[in-house]
Amino acid sequence: xxxxxxxxxxxxxxxxVRHYTREGLLAPSRDPGNGYHHYDRQDLExxxxxxxxxxxxxxxxxxxxILDHAAHGDSPCPMVRDLLAARLPQIRxxxxxxxxxxxxxxxxxxxxxxxxxxxxxxxxxxxxIESVPTPSQEEDA
Numbered sequence: 001x002x003x004x005x006x007x008x009x010x011x012x013x014x015x016x017v018r019h020y021t022r023e024g025l026l027a028p029s030r031d032p033g034n035g036y037h038h039y040d041r042q043d044l045e046x047x048x049x050x051x052x053x054x055x056x057x058x059x060x061x062x063x064x065x066i067l068d069h070a071a072h073g074d075s076p077c078p079m080v081r082d083l084l085a086a087r088l089p090q091i092r093x094x095x096x097x098x099x100x101x102x103x104x105x106x107x108x109x110x111x112x113x114x115x116x117x118x119x120x121x122x123x124x125x126x127x128x129i130e131s132v133p134t135p136s137q138e139e140d141a
Contacts, residue, residue, distance in 0.1 A: 001044075002038070003017050003039070006039040010044060010047045010051070020047065020050060021037060023060050023064070025060065025067065026039070026046060026047065026050075027043075028040075028043055057084075057091070058083065066079065066080060108128070108132055
């Protein structure tokens with residue numbers, strides 16, 4: 001099947017298929033008559049695997065490593081478990097950081113409701129942003 005057919009069957013864009021092919025995650029054969037890539041059922045299964053791995057947050061580099069393990073007859077499952085176990089605390093920390101950011105943004109919006117707009121005057125660029133405490137001011141509070 002051609003790029004567009006594989007993309008349609010997998011529910012992705014043709015550019016996604018081309019990108020994964022350039023990255024070496026898909027290895028289609030070449031049509032000797034016209035040089036077009038030709039994808040088969042295994043490519044569709046691999047594309048499905050890649051999409052599932054992406055939904056779990058794996059990078060393309062990590063997916064490449066997983067596929068390499070499998071291609072050499074080694075189970076990639078221990079590596080997959082280790083990668084997720086290492087990544088999960090990082091994701092939870094990032095979620096906390098984003099929640100804190102959202103709270104600061106909400107507080108700023110609330111504080112700014114009644115503040116007038118200002119014009120830069122050489123001492124002030126934007127009074128709204130300048131009214132937000134710096135991290136060191138927040139720690140002192």
